[in-house]
Amino acid sequence: MTGKKRILSGMRSTNDRLHIGNLEGALRNWIELQDEYEMYCMVADWHVLTDHTEHMDIAHNSREIAKDFVAAGLDPSKCAVFRQSDVKEHAELHLLLSMVAGLGKLERVPTYKEKRDEARSEGQVSYGLLGYPVLQAADILLYKPYGVPVGKDQAAHLELSREIARSFNAKFGDVFPEFVDIIPEDESRSKVPGLDVDAEGRLRKMSKSYDNCIYLSETADETAQRIKGAFTTPTKIRKTDPGIPEGCSVCQLLRLYAPEWESLWEQDRRGERGCMQNKQALTEALNEALRPMRERRAGISDADIESVLEKGAARARETAAQTMDQVRRAMRLL
Ligand code: ATP
Ligand code: MG
Numbered sequence: 504m505t506g507k508k509r510i511l512s513g514m515r516s517t518n519d520r521l522h523i524g525n526l527e528g529a530l531r532n533w534i535e536l537q538d539e540y541e542m543y544c545m546v547a548d549w550h551v552l553t554d555h556t557e558h559m560d561i562a563h564n565s566r567e568i569a570k571d572f573v574a575a576g577l578d579p580s581k582c583a584v585f586r587q588s589d590v591k592e593h594a595e596l597h598l599l600l601s602m603v604a605g606l607g608k609l610e611r612v613p614t615y616k617e618k619r620d621e622a623r624s625e626g627q628v629s630y631g632l633l634g635y636p637v638l639q640a641a642d643i644l645l646y647k648p649y650g651v652p653v654g655k656d657q658a659a660h661l662e663l664s665r666e667i668a669r670s671f672n673a674k675f676g677d678v679f680p681e682f683v684d685i686i687p688e689d690e691s692r693s694k695v696p697g698l699d700v701d702a703e704g705r706l707r708k709m710s711k712s713y714d715n716c717i718y719l720s721e722t723a724d725e726t727a728q729r730i731k732g733a734f735t736t737p738t739k740i741r742k743t744d745p746g747i748p749e750g751c752s753v754c755q756l757l758r759l760y761a762p763e764w765e766s767l768w769e770q771d772r773r774g775e776r777g778c779m780q781n782k783q784a785l786t787e788a789l790n791e792a793l794r795p796m797r798e799r800r801a802g803i804s805d806a807d808i809e810s811v812l813e814k815g816a817a818r819a820r821e822t823a824a825q826t827m828d829q830v831r832r833a834m835r836l837l
Contacts, residue, residue, distance in 0.1 A: 508649035509822075510536050510685070513545030513587065513642055517555055519567035522716035523789075524695035524709035526575060527759060528654025531692070532685055534576040536652060542582035543646050543819055544572055546812075549587050549594075553635045554618060569808050571719050574800035585815030587642065592823035596641035597634070599830060603670040604637045608663065612636055640664035644671075644679045645823045652685035655693040656708060675833040678826075696755045698733040706734070706752055717756075720800055723790040730786045735778040742777030753781045760788040 546565045668679040687693040696706040697715030736746040748754035748768040758764045770776040831837040
């Protein structure tokens, strides 16, 4: 396509909207990199099935996630926005990589172990779930990228993809170059906290599975409502009580969206500001930051996004086909 270095990343369409953790941890980097790199931005729909086989409209979700990508600032004329299942090479490479991916390593993946331990019967744990990291390795390696921009929670999975690539190269020759992780350096972006706390009272990552999110496409009123219920310093009952911004989800998010966050944190610490004031400031700053995306998103129809995805898949297929040719030759299938 171009002489530029390549970047690939993706998000699963397990629901129909992205949250500000996805935006700050990954999508923001994609948008910044799209001019400099040849970018592939994937909606990973097959990945949804690895742990969600209950009724879910994956096709609808995928379109909505792609709308969020474009509304947030990905420009389909610069980068390939595509759906995983439109590029069948992902399935072929998954199959071939499964011949070199070590079973022991896959069985030790924490997310797999957790789900296996939670399962009440053997039938609840699928072969597809165990193979999730192999599919992810295929998604990445198919594009032989220079780098993969993701949030910090993905670092271990990317390491596994690199190991699978090394095993392949050792057996069949150097097809896959090493890629780098592109993770925001600042922890407030690489791991955006959600609006609630875990059982021990600690902030935990914003995640659609916990529904502790601010969603890009929700209304300004919905955002205000969610922030009203957000976790703040539990010992700060009155405005004059000292706050602990490090452990307060509202203060953490203010750091991302309010340019004057440092002075707000100081006032919070000194008991010069109350939690309600912080919530008000966050609501205003966030709704202002998300407004242009929300407006753009309202103008994108299903037909518009299908056409973006079709064009994106055509570009992705071109690159994927070249890699598969090399893979088939290396494995002596051709
Ligand atoms: P799920 O609960 O289904 O795992 P999720 O909310 O964690 O969903 P993913 O689709 O797994 O979202 O992640 C998509 C991308 O967003 C990945 O690159 C991931 O690292 C990043 N990401 C997810 N949550 C956060 C977060 N709280 N902070 C920073 N980055 C995040
Ligand atoms: Mg996740």
